[in-house]
Amino acid sequence: MLSQASGYAISAMGHIAAAGGKPVLIKEIADAAAIPGPYLGKIINALAKRGLVNTQRGVGGGVTLARPATEICLKDVCISLDDPACKTFCMLGTAECSDARACPAHKFWTQHRTKLYSFLESTSVADIAAFESRRRWRAEVDAIATEGGPAPSPTA
Secondary structure, eight states, X not given: OOOHHHHHHHHHHHHHHHTTTOOBOHHHHHHHHTOOHHHHHHHHHHHHHTTSEEEEOSTTOEEEESXXXXXXXXXXXXXXXXXXXXXXXXXTSSSBOOGGGOOTTHHHHHHHHHHHHHHHHHOBXXXXXXXXXXXXXXXXXXXXXXXXXOOOOTTO
């Protein structure tokens, strides 16, 4: 399982990517993703130091991705935040995991860690942006249906 910081960062980067290159204010991201603003600010700062996002203060400022969303994989985000899921520690927490020091959980954990890394490497921020866009569209449709108005188009 990923840390809360990594989960928040991935969600935030999905919102930033969905903006299509337009700078997004941290407050807007925090509100849209239900992330505490001050905590998100620290996460964005860490991502900026690692070169995953650009930040600009002042009028017209905000946060943008430093590279195209298709070129940022989730593993990049997790590594930039020093997520424990991307470390090679033993599942039992006793030392670094290795074949030379194989604990009873070694075979199980090695296989599952490999699957996790594969998923994190093959899933991009663009995939998260597409998911977030669909999720927001569904929420809009549900809200309009409750109010009795016309449904928005899926590209809205």
